[in-house]
Amino acid sequence: MAGDDFVSKLNMSIGEEMQKYGFTQRFIDEMVVPVMRFNYGQGVEMNAFVGAISYAWTESGVWAVAGGNKLVCNGLLNAAKAQFIQGTVTSVQEKVHSTKSGNTVKMYEISYVTDTGPGLDLYDIVVIATPLNKKLSNIEFVGFDPPIETLPKPYQQMVTTFVHGRINASFFGCSAPCQFPLLDILTTKNPKFFIHSISAASPVNPVPESDASKAVGLRVWKIFSPEVLTDEQLHQLFESYYAVKVRSWLAYPRYSPPEKIPSIKLHRAIYYLxxxxxxxxxxxxxAISAKNVALLSYHQWYGKDDHIDQQDLAERLKSEL
Ligand SMILES: Cc1cc2nc3c(=O)[nH]c(=O)nc-3n(C[C@H](O)[C@H](O)[C@H](O)COP(=O)(O)OP(=O)(O)OC[C@H]3O[C@@H](n4cnc5c(N)ncnc54)[C@H](O)[C@@H]3O)c2cc1C
Structure with a gap:
C-alpha cells in the first residue's frame, strides 16, 4: 500500500471500509468494535489505517521484549554512543552562533531542566520525539515565524489497572465453575460497560505459578478503562483482590477521519516524529517515523536532495529484494 491507497485509508473510518467490503453491521459491532476498544479505547469511527493495524493485533505471534520495552531504547542509545541528558526540554529557540573562525551559523538553543537544575545547549538539528499536543510535552518554541504551536487535536485517555486477584466469572455471565478459562474479555459498545477489556497478564518469560496461587485462582489481570475504576467496580469484577496498580495515560490520538498528518518538518532543521x-x-x-526522519535530516544536512522523495524508490527496493 502506498500513495493514494494510504491517503484514502486516512480519510474514511474502519467501519465504513469494512461495510464497503461487505462485512455486516453485526460482525462489525460484535467482532471489530471490541478489538478497537481493546487496542485504542475507541470504536470503528477511527481511520481505516489504524483500524487495520489494530485488527492485526488479533493475530498470534505479536512480540514482546523480555525485561520491558525500555531495553530497546537503552540498547539503541548504547549502540549509537549518544550523549544522553535525562531531563525535560522547556524551550527551543533559533540563535546565531559565532564560530572560532569568525563566521556565524544558525543553531538551535535547547533549554532543559534536569535533577541537578536548568541547562542550555546548542544543536544543529533538533528532532522532537514526543507529541506536541496539549498536556503532553509543554515545549515552547520561542520566536519562530510562522509560529510552532501546540497542536490542537486531543489525545484519548486510557486508564490501565493491574489487579492481583480472583476474577468474578459470574459477572461476565459464566457461572462457577466456569466451563472455559477466562483469559481475555473484550467489550462491545454499551454505556453500561465501564471497562474496554480485561485480560490475564502473561509475562514474556513465564514464572512458575505458586501452588497456593493456582489453588485459589489468583492471577494478575490487566484492565483498560476510560476512567479510573471505583472500589465498587473493582468488587464487581473480582471476587477478591490483593494488589492494585493504576496508571492513567493520554495514550493515543482521538481519531476522527478525515485525518490530517502534522508536518514532519517544523523548521529549517527541526523535525517531528x-x-x-x-x-x-x-x-x-x-520506529518507521524515526528512520524516515533520520534519513531526511541526514540528506538535507549534506545537501543530498536527489536522495529525498525518490519517485521510483519503492519499485527499486522491490526489485532489489
Ligand atoms: C496503555 C498503552 C498500551 C499500549 N500498547 C501498545 C502495544 O501493545 N503495541 C504498540 O505497538 N504500541 C502500544 N502503545 C503505543 C505505544 O506506547 C506508542 O506508540 C509509543 O510509545 C510511541 O513512542 P514514542 O517514542 O513516539 O513516544 P512516547 O513513548 O510517548 O515517548 C515520548 C517520551 O518523551 C518524553 N517527553 C515528553 N515531554 C518531554 C519534554 N518536554 N522533554 C523531554 N522529554 C519529554 C516522555 O516522557 C516520553 O518518555 C500503547 C500505549 C499505551 C499508553
Missing part, C-alpha cells in the same frame, strides 16, 4: 501517530499510534510506526 509523532505526527505519524495520527495515521496509527504503535511502536513500529514510531
Amino acid at each position: 509523532n505526527g505519524i501517530e495520527w495515521a496509527a499510534s504503535a511502536m513500529e510506526m514510531s
